[in-house]
Amino acid sequence: MKISTKGRYGLTIMIELARKFGEGPISLKAIAQTHDLSEHYLEQLISPLRNAGLVKSIRGAYGGYILAKEPALITAGDIISVLEGPISPVEGLEEEEPAKRELWIRIRDAVREVLDSTTLEDLANHSGGDASSYMFYI
Template identity: 80%
Template sequence: MKISTKGRYGLTIMIELAKKHGEGPLSLKAIAQSNDLSEHYLEQLIAPLRNAGLVRSIRGAYGGYVLGDTPSKITAGDIIRVLEGPITPVEGIEEEEPVKRQLWIRIRDAVKDVLDNTTLEDLANFSEDDNVPDSYMFYI
């Protein structure tokens, strides 16, 4: 399964909104500028996210977008499914011989598990230090 720019940039929008959750609306222009992305492209991505209830729009001079729910309740899987469609590594799994079908199903389930168990809260609070293994302590 290959995630396109739709999925990647959609996740970027949602992570930025999660980082500002509770602080009021955030404009697509601000998101585009801070991430060096096309505002026009982000406008195309926000519509399906809004239609799915993942974001809400706030009108007015200080308007923009806010999350449709708390960051802990929206998963990466929710976003990817809206923007990319069903999560499947291979088309036509049903027609594969059983041994290959089993492999594709296991891959699909592993990807789904990661996406469905990673929340916007996890992504918004991620820091480089979270990914660094503990240092060793040597005593002489």
């Protein structure tokens, strides 16, 4: 299973909005410049996030985007499922022999557990220092 740039950049947008939560709207241009990303690509990603009720758009000269909920109420799983679709390590799971199917199901469930138990608040507060300070177990 591989998370594409849609999921990675979508998380980037959402983490930035979480870091600025309560400070007013943030423009996609500002996020794109901060992370050296394509503003046009971020515009494509924000629409499904808005449609899913994860972000709100604010119009006007000082407009941009804000989170629709507190960062503690939005998980990485919410974002990845909107942008990437269902989590599955392999296609055709039902066609696998039982032993392999069980392995793939356990992997899928472990990945889901990590994504669904990691909130935007967790990600926004992570300083990025020592890699061992934020450990995921699969």
